[in-house]
Amino acid sequence: MNGATVDRMAGVDPVPGVAKPDPILVVDGVRRSFGGLTAVDVEHLEVQRGTITALIGPNGAGKSTLFNLLTGFDRVDSGTWTFQGKQLNGLGGHRIAREGMVRTFQLTKALTRLTVMENMLLAAPGQTGERILGSFLRPQWRKQEEANRARAEQLLERFKLLAKKDEMAGSLSGGQRKLLEMARALMVNPTMIMLDEPMAGVNPALVQSLLEHITALRDEGMTVLFVEHDMDVIMGISDWIVVLSEGKVIAEGRPSDIRADQRVIDAYLGSGYEESGREPQTDTGESHE
């Protein structure tokens, strides 16, 4: 399961902005400021199809903001990005999800007062607006609903949540909510999944299971981009790591490249990381998304 056992990035130089052989996502000149603060300033970034890529960096580096911009939950000040060759600027989150790029949130968005199944069905394609049409085309609508329910059951089974399908999402543990969040994201059958801190607040017993789910998605051909602070997780499953600091990509490479990169050690990992193999000293407080 370790990204290091197969080099999916063979021949790619560990240089910020480096071109990839088969990029699914290409970001150019994406900038976003809040008042006088430049939160994101990414000159060029490519994400290789079919890999697990980690986006790491200190608190406030701009990781969540970049996720929000690319997935249509915030607007860029300038810049463009393409997903599978299609420019996504200006599209909202639902449209972008329909293009095949979905994301999860740092603080899970599971609706606590709906059941697990209801949460899944809400994430299904065609949930917004199409119900009105559905009232005129009821048989098709019912067929769609049945297909959505079947897919939801399949995914809940995969994520070991099927037994909980009629329970309120609010009754799930933190880790189970993360699993539900992943299952929900998969309802639209995406090509790429972006996970914002999938391990935050997860009981260690479930971390391994989440890791296996993430690597399984990659092994089935999906592209995974994830933000995470846990260095063991990052180094263990990533094919490639992108390091953001003050909104800019300061390094990218394989885990072995990143571990040895002096700029990354200075900006994020801290001296002593290499010897101890420990997590960097960072506050992972979830004050915002």
Ligand SMILES: Nc1ncnc2c1ncn2[C@@H]1O[C@H](COP(=O)(O)OP(=O)(O)OP(=O)(O)O)[C@@H](O)[C@H]1O
């Ligand atoms: N809506 C907002 N309004 C004002 N400032 C914001 C907003 N969102 C983010 N910021 C600021 O932009 C910078 C980047 O924040 P962002 O949340 O993207 O960082 P991050 O790398 O995801 O951090 P963390 O690891 O703590 O989640 C921070 O200085 C943050 O305070």
